[in-house]
Amino acid sequence: MEKYNVAVVGATGAVGREMVSILEERDFPFANLRLLATERSAGTVMTCKGEEYVVEVTTPDSFEDIDIALFSAGSGASKKLAPEAVKRGAVVVDNSSAYRMDDEVPLVVPEVNPEDIFEHTGIIANPNCSTIQMVAALKPIYDQVGIKRLVISTYQAVSGTGKDAMDELEQQSKAVLNGEEANPEIYPHQIAFNVLPHIDIFFDDGYTKEEMKMVNETQKIMNDNNIKVTATAARVPIFNGHAESINIETNDRVTVKEAKELLANTPGVRVEDDPDKLKYPLQNQVTEIDDVLVGRIREDHSIDNGLNLWVVANNLRKGAALNTIQIAEKMIEEK
Amino acid sequence: MEKYNVAVVGATGAVGREMVSILEERDFPFANLRLLATERSAGTVMTCKGEEYVVEVTTPDSFEDIDIALFSAGSGASKKLAPEAVKRGAVVVDNSSAYRMDDEVPLVVPEVNPEDIFEHTGIIANPNCSTIQMVAALKPIYDQVGIKRLVISTYQAVSGTGKDAMDELEQQSKAVLNGEEANPEIYPHQIAFNVLPHIDIFFDDGYTKEEMKMVNETQKIMNDNNIKVTATAARVPIFNGHAESINIETNDRVTVKEAKELLANTPGVRVEDDPDKLKYPLQNQVTEIDDVLVGRIREDHSIDNGLNLWVVANNLRKGAALNTIQIAEKMIEEK
Known part of the structure; x- marks a missing residue:
């Protein structure tokens, strides 16, 4: 070798x-x-x-x-x-x-x-961490029924910013729990027990660079500029593991059962979806996990052909x- | 009197x-x-x-x-x-x-x-907390240009569950920061430094009751069953204050400038939207605030007529x- x-x-x-x-x-x-x-x-x-x-x-x-x-x-x-x-x-x-x-x-x-x-x-x-885990989950659906449009909201961990941000979350969390002030240094606002709808720099149209990465990189990786994408990226007070709420409009209908089968047969993807057993992807699960976890798979009743997914991955590893x-x-x- | x-x-x-x-x-x-x-x-x-x-x-x-x-x-x-x-x-x-x-x-x-x-x-x-703050922000847009469809993802605080859940977040956060195990009692999984894509009970089609409240209550309050709604509700490790990422497909086009003016003139709503000054709605802002805060107002380039909003309110008060x-x-x- x-x-x-x-x-x-x-x-x-x-x-x-x-x-x-x-x-x-x-x-x-x-x-x-x-x-x-x-x-x-x-x-x-x-x-x-x-x-x-x-x-x-x-x-x-x-x-x-x-x-x-x-x-x-x-x-x-x-x-x-x-x-x-x-x-x-x-x-x-x-x-x-x-x-x-x-x-x-x-x-x-x-x-x-x-x-x-x-x-x-x-x-x-x-690619960007939030794009990687998304396209990994979307690929089998794209191949089967085509994708018209994506509406994404992210729940991203501080490890994406780096080690200093993880330290800041730890320090601020301790301070807040002790009734003390949190002092933002890495992020512009308190991250402990707070959500920041702001990742990377802002462009003139109000989108962040992180949001536009999800638009542009998705089209490039999927080699399809007809996929319409809109995204809102938010930082949540979590050390590691990104979650994404993904709404997909497909060209043809795909049932929940079919989507689960497609995803279950995709290398690098693991379906975690059993509401009766309160099983769905969680960010604190992925410390040792390389797979992209997909759950909360639901047909979107607001359009003819659509799905909602909850996708979680370890942003430092698969991301x-x-x-x-x-x-x-x-x-x-x-x- | x-x-x-x-x-x-x-x-x-x-x-x-x-x-x-x-x-x-x-x-x-x-x-x-x-x-x-x-x-x-x-x-x-x-x-x-x-x-x-x-x-x-x-x-x-x-x-x-x-x-x-x-x-x-x-x-x-x-x-x-x-x-x-x-x-x-x-x-x-x-x-x-x-x-x-x-x-x-x-x-x-x-x-x-x-x-x-x-x-x-x-x-x-x-109404349900997450519905109240959403319809308060949507009403002026609905009146001006009509609303076809909403895709919502929520970032909800534990205070919506009650005082016991706030205590659980505090105790678990302290435990995790001390390198100890978090013991879930109120929630089925660890909530400290984690996000649970699960609020209220599950229905057979995979949606939660919280998600369906946002669908059904919105149509009833707006008195319009033609508004299509799909929602994903998630609990974030925050004590108080709900955030919502709302994607709106409108009947007619509304620019960011027009949307800001409409919202700024709506009683009970406050526009917090100045990316240059890193100003956007934050959950840790709303402890003493009754208004619904709206920011991150962006035109959705993935459809002809659409907007993205980030909406935050104090779920115990306005909610x-x-x-x-x-x-x-x-x-x-x-x-």
Whole structure:
């Protein structure tokens, strides 16, 4: 079996750490592993498959001899360093938003559009967390009955912002429970025991960048610009795990029974839907779960052909680190 | 000015306590006030307008000489005792779901359908919390451009379940922050740092009773069975204040500017919408606020005529106690 030299850029961040542990869990065939970060985190020692690795500062030369570079260090770092990695012969799988809407760059969820991987010219983009779990659940429905329009509202965890935001939720929650003031630093308003209808920056038409990612990335991944999408993205006071309330207008009717069967037969998706047993997807379930959980599957009686779904996934894993590594796996599997 | 003998049934509950304080705040013209509850709470001393009141056990005879009986003691108590109050000449304003869909019983939000109050035959019903704040925000839009269809996802606080649920959220949050197990008692699953896509009981088609309340009550209050509604109701780990992500398909186009003006001129509604200043409705804002807050007003680009809104209100006040008392005020004002 062929082995590859792999670099992880942003190895000490919330997603980077998941990447390193997923490389181990899935026994990714790496020959050498290089863990990279900024100066602040250089020197950190991390372990993978029983070996210790010292985190190094990322420079263009860090990518010499690297075959696959997994980036999760923000758009700025990707824009600056991904071309350097490509120049040195690496294929970059990038978890930032820097290249997602670039026509030259495939945007991939391996269960949905694996074929796009091979169209790359050096960089493959990993979609936004909330898009990944949604399209994974939608694909079997799209293939069976077509999708006209989606109305989505999200319930997103603070881990999507990073480790600092998780600390802020913890600190603010303790403060509020002690009757003290919460001091917002990472978020513009109190997040403890509160919901913020605001993720990423605002555009002039009132939508946030997070909401528009769900519109544009969905059309690109599904390779169908006729799918109409409108989204409202909200941050809830939860450490990890994103939930989405998805309303789907389909071209043809699909019953609840048919939808359940379609979803149950989809790799990477698990149906959690048994109201009699009070079973539905929960965000506190997904700490150790890679699958996208789908439940609350209901026919929408307000239109001729429609469904409502509740979709939950671990945003650090399937929403980020896992999907990135699955892209790399698919790429080398077909080589 | 005429004065009325008023009874509050369920006076010691989360909503009942708000009722008593709102009677004082709004200087409701009562001659006598009788505070009623179950045996468990009888003897509790409560204060209103500087007077002390001892809570009594509710019996049919409690309603002798009562003009207005405000009920918030659950459906069972309303079914048993509201007819006894009516028999003794009282008008009942009932906050439970017992009579809401009864053809003889008006279901009223005073800003939306005040005229229905006078159709009562002894009982007037107060709508469900999540419906009240939604129709209050929708009415000016409905009047201007008509409404075809609504897709709603809710973010509801635990205070809607009652005081015990607020205690459970507090205890579980402390436990989780201490690295201990959360022990669900009121809710079937952990509510701390989790979202439950489940409010009230499940029906056979997979919808919850809470979701169907939003469908049926909206049509009744708006007096328009052609409004199509589909809803997903979720409980978020917040003490008080409900939020709703509302997608509206209108008959005619309404711009963001027009929608803001319509809403800004609606009594009981306050527009909180200035993304540049990171201003949007927040649940932790509404502790002392009676208005329904509306923000994140956006045109829905996925259909010809549509809007997205984020609507927040204090579910114990406008969603329950305040609306009940506003119904009583409107009723006596027009006498």
